[in-house]
Amino acid sequence: MKILVADDDPQLVRALRITLSAHGYEVVAAPDGAAAVTLAAAERPDIVMLDLGMPRLDGVGVIHALRGWTTAPIIVVSGRTGSADKVEALDAGADDFVTKPFQIDELLARLRALSRRVSASPGEPVVSFGDVQVDLAAKAVTRAGALVHLTPTEWQILEFLARNPGTLVTRQALLKDIWGTEQITDTGYLRLYLSQLRKKLEADPARPVHLLTEAGMGYRLVLDA
Template identity: 75%
Template sequence: MKLLIADDDPQMVRALRITLAAHGYDVVAAADGAAAIAMAAQTHPDIILLDLGMPRLDGIEVIQALRGWTTIPIIVVSGRTGSGDKVDALDAGADDYVTKPFQVDELLARLRALSRRSASTGGESTIAFGDVVVDLSARMVTRAGERVHLTPTEWRMLEHLARHPGALVTRQELLKEIWGTEQVADSGYLRLYMSQLRKKLEREPSAPVHLLTESGMGYRLVV
């Protein structure tokens, strides 16, 4: 599996290159944001490890640029620990967020989890409800044949529900899926994103029949 490390700290890159190579990963590196985008286009990595504070385009700009043409999984590896930085990165399209310093075992576990998630899109990957079709493989939603634009966070929430149709998905599960930890306080975020999804996908958002709330527990997608 090929990894692209985008970080302007040569010591960090060297340490990660040695560690990840020892675990069987093929590692390439870029020292600034512009080089990261070019390297991703040239080498087609399986996963990108991305620092936020880089010269020539910061990490958020890199994520936004990459998401214009690729769904390559992105793990942000950053010393920024504020919840705002994490939310901004995930909303821009990152798949996970690891704060520095970190344990190598944790990073390896997250790499394995992302690899499994990417591989799982290879089978049956279309879910339909009402006049909505969710293509999990293409990461695309259509309604009555027209494409629906979702933000990266809206997509992540819908994707997780669509992978478990009919099942109760707890708030804790969604918080971990979207923000990478169960410890993040909900603070109304999940209700906000669910409300936005209903406006875009339900015929009557105020009386949903597919995107349901299970009071005190979580949400359920009924197909």
């Protein structure tokens, strides 16, 4: 599997190249945003890992450029910790966000999760709530008949909830399903992704009636509200 690493810190890029290569990944690297877009078009990586604060073109600009032609998973690895930066990156089309400094085991777990592409079995149901339809076979979501773009991680969360409608899904179960381990500390990523899903699928995201949070426990998809 090929990973494009875009970061203007040569020491970090060197360390990631060594570590990822040791775990079986093929690594190509770009020192700035413009080079990242060019290299992505030439190399067609399976996963893109990028920083936000790069010269020539920042990370969000790279995400917008890539999302014009590829659905390859994008993971942001950045020293920016503000929620506004995370939301902006996710809105642009990133699939995950890891804050520097990071534990390499956690990063590898997230990469493994992003690399999973399991084909849906034919004949799977369509789950409906409000004006939203979730086609589990086609891995497609529509709202009032219009196609809704979800990132791969947003889809995984929604799919997990849609397969368990009305049931409390714990944070631990979601973390294990999406990132492959319960050991990853939930530092707000699930809340952030649920917020994004509500913006896209709820009539009033501030007062959700379908994608509900059970305080201290997890989340629940309510079909008939």
